[in-house]
Amino acid sequence: MIVALQAWSDSPELPATDRGTSGDIWSSGTPGKPSNSSGLQHWIKISGSWVKIELDSDERVHHPFLPNVYLLERFWLYDSDVDREAEPLGIEASTSASAATSDRSLKRTRTEDERADKRPTKRHRNLWYEDGNVVVQVENTRFRLFRSKLAKQSPILKRLLDERFSLLRDEEEADVKSFNPGFEIVENCPVISFDSTGVRLKDFEELMTAIEDGYPSHLEPPLFSSLARILEASRILQVERREQWARNAINRFIPLTSIPLLLHISQILS
Template sequence: MNGDAYNHADGSSQAAKRYKSQRSLGHSDPARQHPDFWYQDGSVVIEIDLTRFCLHQSTLQKHSAYFSALFRGKGKSKSDGRAYHELEGGEPSQNGHIPVYHVCETTADDFVALLTVIEQPIKYAEEVPPLSILAGVLRSAGALSFTAQRKWAERTFERMWPAAFDTLTDEVIPNASTALTLARTCGVRNVQKRASYELLRMPTFGQSIATVLDTVQVGRRGRADATDLEALPHADLLRLVHAREQLCLAWAEAAGKAPTDLACPRGTQTQTSTERGSCASMDVDRMHSRWAELVHTNGLFAQWMADPLMGLQKLVDIPWKDEGFCKRCVSARRNEWEELRRKLWNNLDVWLELPTAADSE
């Protein structure tokens, strides 16, 4: 999905109503000047949520197709919740009155995050921004068509939540529910997958029991509280439950019992076991015994029940050769577990109902 093509109708309408309501309370002009983004030599004032920003028109139209189009349509007002030009008055300045534009497509906080990144490009090119800054840029850059900043925010977000198979480790990335909600809102597919995976391997999907129960009740009522990013929507909880069921079934089948169905590749060779040495897989009782000790008694099976992808990696990492299994047996089984890991990772796309790559364009 194109980052500049969000459907902001509901948010814009709510912002417009909020603006009109605030305007009607007490003062004819209750807006305040932002303490940091009020430039004395600014040429245009942008008002969002009763906060005014005195900025350089040339900078805004350089970065934003939204503002470029808005300024070309100077003098045309809109009352449908989108931006409009204040035709009368304006903001007094040392150079006379400058035009004021009211913008309802984003929030003041998100706009501040966007301006902060534009003002300090070198800083944020060298360090990872706080999630609050990144979220604000993603939302406001998408809403106001700041294409370059939107792409930067997407790339940064995806680096924080990589979806490549070879980036998986047993270290859980925190704040997954916030990341998932933000990724769904902004259409960042790869982050949706990694954040969902992190939630899958957390107890109660990283939610408190009270939060989960509240979310289920909200789902039944058919509405959601968008102010609480930590509370996962009912639909996401159902997707996670389904995906975890599938992963647990795969783990039980792969690690529940010793894999005695795979014959030792050396068993068909002409050399005798005396010449080559015996392989533990040729002794079924011995294999069951070692499997029970290494996988079950040691707690590996239970520990990785919620994270079979890393559980399978732990099986791969066991020094099976030291346990008496031949090199070919070890290689065959490790290849089988690696193939299953990749298959499960790919299946998450279906189980989690993730958008396809085409949907994200």
């Protein structure tokens, strides 16, 4: 998962140090080799690991709620699963940027998909309801959920569900399987893979938990890492209500100065 963090500040510059401790930022350098020159590429050391940061822009954008605060930088954080040579993607990524993937990344993805197909599937420990009427599979994990509740979350989910259930509408199960070898039914529930959407397992898990539990606004918000995963999954699946909720929660979570922000970054990679 790639996460974009927006750092709001009334300070003109990000702090830069010449120390190698956790949380320090090296400007325009490579891991362990800091450079004092200005630029858009940075590295941050988190729990002993170097993570690449792309600074999106130095153009000032004012905060929507606080008139005296402007957008200092937008951080693009790469985790260990991301090709560090690929273009930076994130919350505001465009379709063209998302499509810019190297051949090497595509080959790696295909290999990972093939390995995932060979892995045995397992049921999610919490999100498997005995009275659910649809089984959703993400990577090698299956969720038994409710079609009507999923369908009203987003047009993408509704389309995927309608396409699969339409096969059963006028045909017997045996006939459907004969014409669709990949069609599977588990405990009278059709199985639908969401892997084609690009959503990741942990992100989908957090989003479904948020939908089921609700995360009431009067309670303490979840961890920042959970918010980031909910935002990523809801963006991919176009769950607009949850996406906006996660955005608002993140805006409240991030402090107005960039120094305390570094304390929260490590949670994203946990």
